[in-house]
Amino acid sequence: MSSDYEYSDEEDFYDDDEDMASAGDDDSAPSDDDMDMDSFADDFKVPQHPPRKSYEIEHEPLSQQxxxxxxxxxxxxxxxxxxxxxxxxxxxxxxxxxxxxxxxxxxxxxxxxxxxxxxxxxxxxxxxxxxxxxxxxxxxxxxxxxxxxxxPKAEPSVCPICFDDSQTSFLALSCDHSFCISCxxxxxxxxxxxxxxxxxxxxxxxxxxxxxxxxxxxxxxxxxxxxxxxxxxxxxxxxxxxxxSANPHLKYCPYPSCTYTVSCPSASSRSSLTTMVPTVSCGASHKFCFGCHIDSDHRPVVCPIAKMWLKKCRDDSETANWIKSNTKECSKCQSTIEKNGGCNHMTCKKCKHEFCWVCMGPWSEHGTAWYSCNRYDEKGGVDARDAQSKSRASLERYLHYYNRWANHEQSAKLSVELYNKTEKKMEEMQITSSLTWIEVQFMKRAVEEAERCRATLKWTYAMAFYLDRGNEKELFEDNQRDLEKAVEDLSELLESPIDPETISTLRQKVTDKTVYVAKRNEILLKDTSDGFAEERWKWNIAVEGFD
Amino acid sequence: MDARLRRVNKEIADCKNDKSSNIKIELVDASPFHLKGSFPGPQDTPYEGGHFEVDIVIPDSYPFQPVKMKFITKVYHPNISSASGAICLDILKDAWSPVLTLKSTLISLQSLLCSPEPNDPQDAEVAKHYTTSKRSFDETARYWTQIYAGGPAVKKMEVKEPQKDEIAIAGLEKAHVDQFEGLGFERSKVIDVLRRLNYRGANVANIAEDRIVEELLK
Structure with a gap:
């Protein structure tokens, strides 16, 4: 599983979290350290700045000063x-x-x-x-x-605003309009x-x-x-x-009452947003997207595609579900038709095509069989159903991606619950086994990692929906599948019951899986971001900003 | 003494002592921060002869934030809401200066009556009326002055037919209202639709009768 990537020293691995927090608090010296919050590469205690990964963007958190x-x-x-x-x-x-x-x-x-x-x-x-x-x-x-x-004027005079005649201290700008200091x-x-x-x-x-x-x-x-x-x-x-606000290189951290500003010159132009996802984090490690307000981290998908996808979901999902279960298309003009009663002899309102609701074949072949259709296998009907299934396929295709997207979003929403459950489990572990508090932190770490990967997975479905068919898409979906499989395995491990006998193997398994999942996530993010930089991705639809 | 109170008291006193400007400020209740201002309608305008009352509320941060004013008297004017009396005037918003006083603001309102600004309207329907037919607008404004602000009776309307009023208030022609009322629609509905569509002056030619009937049927 995780044997490719050796992160043997676990203590280091956990300490890291605390180091991060203290680095975030230090507002006077923001450094590149802050960028790699969500990755595992900096588990190694490297004295210098860890190298920036290709899917991360160069940015600098700035304090108000x-x-x-x-x-x-x-x-x-x-x-x-x-x-x-x-x-x-x-x-x-x-x-x-x-x-x-x-x-x-x-x-x-x-x-x-x-x-x-x-x-x-x-x-x-x-x-x-x-x-x-x-x-x-x-x-x-x-x-x-x-x-x-x-x-100070020698004698008090009246201020024309407050009408106070005891004022002695008057001020004016170079226009000589003089008013008292309290006004x-x-x-x-x-x-x-x-x-x-x-x-x-x-x-x-x-x-x-x-x-x-x-x-x-x-x-x-x-x-x-x-x-x-x-x-x-x-x-x-x-x-x-x-x-x-006047400077396109700078953005305020959108988190409430956070005073940090982030400087990210490489994401300041609109065109740059098609080649990278400017996820940045401020000095207090709030993560946000420099290019849009859609989501704090919509990697690996670039802003224009994430925006398109969300718009489509808002407009379409419910409607699409309803259409799928309640309607059929006219076999001639493909308009969507709801049958709200009456016999099977349909006449399309739009193109006046007459057909049978059951076999979808033209009505002319039907004769007088108004309420029943025994001609299911006739050629006309089969052709018509073929055409229909094609148009259904595009709807189903959308729903396929949407349901998976929504599923990951849903599980992200449930994360609070999962946290609480995990915390209980961690307490239980401390009681039933000899493990100390610090040693059960692997659970929390695993939950966090799973959640992070689900966020990535969620957006991969938006990306896959718009990717044009071809080898590139297949490679992308391979990466996606590997990550998804790994995340599901990890989730399953987290759900498994605690048995004092097997707790040490469980711990080993979870820790290994966590590292593996993190690595898979990184691979996917890196490959996608490289693809954007190389303009390797081809879309099945015109995307704003792309040729 | 509180600077705001001192200033307001002085402003009220100044206004009392000044007999030449015809501008009056009086208390509404015991508080000096809720006042009623009034002034005569300016000469050579449809508002001439009317007496206009303005509700004045003095905010806590006065005079550094503008006073809140709105007409109590109903006024037919593009920059004054015909329903609520709300006023669209720059000095009551961002162009306010602490040097301005209640009196100078009321004078500004008076001069707003002289020079409407239909391109920056508060009441879009009235503004449309103003830009389509100035003559018809003046007539309606004069009529409003007469019935709401106690202005002199308009000559043309001295012979009052009982149903004349609401048509004149809406600034419409009696013949037009009668025409559609004759089709069997309720008078109030006809007036409402014709006013909304601005069926006045030259605009009458632009609006097909079918369109009106369509609106009436809604």
Whole structure:
């Protein structure tokens, strides 16, 4: 069984799990280790990064801090080229959705119009103080930096928003619309917390100036409005989110309240999705697909095919089942017909073809036998039934794949139950035998592996449905069959009763089988993914993105 | 004092002291955060002579989030829902600025009555009426002003036939309604269908009578 692959040291094999968990927690140093969560190759304690397998995709989990560093790099770059300060560069970049090339092009073309549109400067501002286009902005931004600090006014005046006449601390952006600091802070808080808006505009009506980051941060800090720092935090998060959503190489981990981002440049284009399945995992080892939202891991099938399959299942399965059991096709035009009563003399509504419901032969040969058909073996009837069986075959073919697909999906849903059962079994083992807790972990490991393989198997049926007939498909189905057989064997072992006498052989068997199953899964994934890369797979239907 | 309360009180006081703008704000109940605003319909519009009331709710984060306003008085206008009084106006949504006040917002509503924006409608049926036949729309809006907002009686409608009302409210021609009523359909159903299909002005030529009968039979 598993003799080809020697994984003799079991302790190592189990320790591995814990190592993984601790690697996942460490958000400051995400490394390639995280990628191989689901494979067995890294059971070997290799000091270097385990080599990436061909069916895995190169990606890098990034913590929020790491994404912020990427942002800063872009901002510094632009600020260096344009000779503006960082906060201005950040506003310009956000306005252009972080498209540096377009920003540089547009800015070189007409700097002032871009600045106005980005809310960096006011339209009228350009003329009064300075002349000449380029230096204005730098002086303009410098002026703003000075103004960001609250200017205490000698005597209290009335803020036009809260009508408080005792306010002494007033702030304004470079547009000179001045409001008291508590109004600013309340406004910024409401924009960030309630609207989730990172671009906070000046409060004056119709003023399009956007508050630069230092203004937002210092106002929140100086006003005492944001004592727990949560608004500031949220602001930072909104900025990061905007950056991530603008960048096709980056995706947020879709798991609730996970703050990781994954960078996967090779899966950023739509066309790349036809040659690989970008299953990635974030720094907290949440697995998800970089290319679609269908399933967290739909390997070995690529996104467009998985999507097509799901759509077909949603549209067709129930209908197909019903059609199969309740209808026949007209032997001439193949429209589907339900017989809802009456005699066997059918007239197709569509093509007006008259035939017998029982033998499917043309009615003209029937004479007057209205309620019975004794002409089952006549040539006309046999031909008609042949044609019918062909159209039935395509339906049956679909149902064949669908039922297996659904079966594996169903067993994945039952996995919680299986876990509980296994846990009970593990306890039982500890009681009835001399095995320790750590030694019965092989059961859990086996269940996990079986579940993982079922997920793969499930999607292989979607793939096989669309694969064109030929040697390639046969090889694929061989791999599929081997994996399925191995998984079923393993499942059976897991179900078998525990007998203190045979427990050690059972343990040996299960462990061997687990390793074997994992290897079969890997072989299938690798071969399929190689096939995609080599464009070896041929489809029996036009698939989006393929020729 | 709470900044929101201080601001609202000041706004109400300012409005009371200002006699020139004709804009009134009054309390609905004991709370200063649920108000009723009112203003006269602007001159040289179908709303002239009417008195329009607006329900005002001041949210907790006012003035940093916009006030919630909707018409209490029924208004026939493309940007105001003829059923609920909901208003489609940018400053009540994303173009809100904390500098705007209740008074300035009510003035904006008044000017919305002067310049409807049928391309960004709140009430699609009314907007369709507006774009198909401005003249017929004005007539209906004037009629609504008369019956709902206490505007002056429309000359043409001074001789009131008892069944004239609902046809005029829907902005339809009596002859059209009579025509289909004559076929044996219920009047209210005829009005409903004709209004929905916008059977008005130049559009009458575009809608086959069969189509209407088909709708009536549904």
């Amino acid at each position: 790491a994404v912020e560093r990427l942002m800063t790099t872009d901002v510094d770059h632009i600020s260096g080229i344009f000779g503006v300060n960082e906060s201005t560069a950040a506003l310009l970049l956000r306005y252009m959705n972080w498209n540096k090339e377009r920003l540089i092009e547009k800015y070189m073309d007409n700097a002032s119009s871009v600045s106005v549109a980005a809310g960096v400067s006011t339209p009228s501002r350009a003329s009064p103080s300075v002349s000449g286009p380029a230096p204005i902005r730098s002086s303009g931004t410098r002026r703003r930096t000075i103004r960001q600090t609250p200017v 600013w802070a309340a406004y910024i808080t409401s924009k960030i917390r309630e609207e989730g808006e990172h671009a906070v505009r000046c409060m004056a009506e119709g003023c399009a100036l956007v508050a630069p980051d230092p203004f937002v941060v210092s106002t929140l800090a100086n006003s005492g409005e944001d004592e727990d720092g949560r608004t500031r935090e949220r602001f930072q998060e909104l900025l990061v989110r905007h950056f991530v």
